[in-house]
Amino acid sequence: xxxEKTPGWLDWxxxxxxxxxxxxxxxxxxxxxxxxxxxxxxxxxxxxxTPCDASKAQLFALRDHLGFARNVVVQATCHGADNSAMVDAxxxxxxxxRGVATxxxxxxxxxxxxxxxxxxxxxxxxxxxxxxxxxxxxELLEIANRIAPLGWHVVxxxxxxxxxxxxxxxxxxxxxxxxxxxxxxxxxxxxDGPEFELFVxxxxxxxxxxxxxxxxxxxxxxxxxxxxxxxxAYRDVIPFAKRIVDSFPDRVLWGTDWPHPNLKDHxxxxxxxxxxxxxxxxxxxxxxxLLVDNPMRLYWPEEQ
Ligand code: 0GY
Numbered sequence: 001x002x003x004e005k006t007p008g009w010l011d012w013x014x015x016x017x018x019x020x021x022x023x024x025x026x027x028x029x030x031x032x033x034x035x036x037x038x039x040x041x042x043x044x045x046x047x048x049x050t051p052c053d054a055s056k057a058q059l060f061a062l063r064d065h066l067g068f069a070r071n072v073v074v075q076a077t078c079h080g081a082d083n084s085a086m087v088d089a090x091x092x093x094x095x096x097x098r099g100v101a102t103x104x105x106x107x108x109x110x111x112x113x114x115x116x117x118x119x120x121x122x123x124x125x126x127x128x129x130x131x132x133x134x135x136x137x138x139e140l141l142e143i144a145n146r147i148a149p150l151g152w153h154v155v156x157x158x159x160x161x162x163x164x165x166x167x168x169x170x171x172x173x174x175x176x177x178x179x180x181x182x183x184x185x186x187x188x189x190x191x192d193g194p195e196f197e198l199f200v201x202x203x204x205x206x207x208x209x210x211x212x213x214x215x216x217x218x219x220x221x222x223x224x225x226x227x228x229x230x231x232x233a234y235r236d237v238i239p240f241a242k243r244i245v246d247s248f249p250d251r252v253l254w255g256t257d258w259p260h261p262n263l264k265d266h267x268x269x270x271x272x273x274x275x276x277x278x279x280x281x282x283x284x285x286x287x288x289x290l291l292v293d294n295p296m297r298l299y300w301p302e303e304q
Pocket of ligand 1: 075076077078131180218257260261262
């Protein structure tokens, strides 16, 4: 089936630079997606956008180019609860990829076990209204209770302003809980202001909560250009991500977010994104935890 991209959709950056920062051996890109290809894995009828194709082979080529050893492939909303493209990437990765699925209440135990065998280790609950329709919380809690015995975790994606309303639900989840992109803070607000303090409190008071310190390109207002005298792009995101890494070094993950759904203004050079890492994880010990030890503990615990 042929699919027309959403008007204005930006294709991923086809010739990323070689990063200056050399990631540690065994590093994991813990947040990335595959899109289709649509002819092989059709996009979901209920999707809110139609992306460009972004195949497993292209993802694995990027992994090698950037120096990563492994990927965690997160189910993207354009595929709804049909996890076949993501699972296909896992089973063709030579054990170098694990995944996070989207499932509905009707998923069978046999389907969950098959996904586990393929390498799925979590489910994603998305609360970003522009991306998904509402799912009742009791349905999500039921899913969380079913995946918990498999040792899986729950990945949550939400906007910072919605954290107060979602707090009770999040803190009732029975598994490790991984927050996408630091709960999408508004980085024009102070890093020690009430909004981000609430997120820090969420992590401080709930030791099962982890955060991806990813997606500066999504959160930044200053953007990718290093300004006069500034050495780094996306500099307005640094204080937020650095604060989370400094405070919770054992509960942070990092990912490229390739192929970068829904970016309107610019498509990041993935090499530049890797060069962002040493600005937020400033010691080799922090970098080792962020890129290797933490994702390995969560996604490949049997190798620990
Ligand atoms: C991300 C962010 C976005 C999209 C999705 O599954 C998705 O469609 O996650 C977004 O638009 O903010 O993590 O990839």
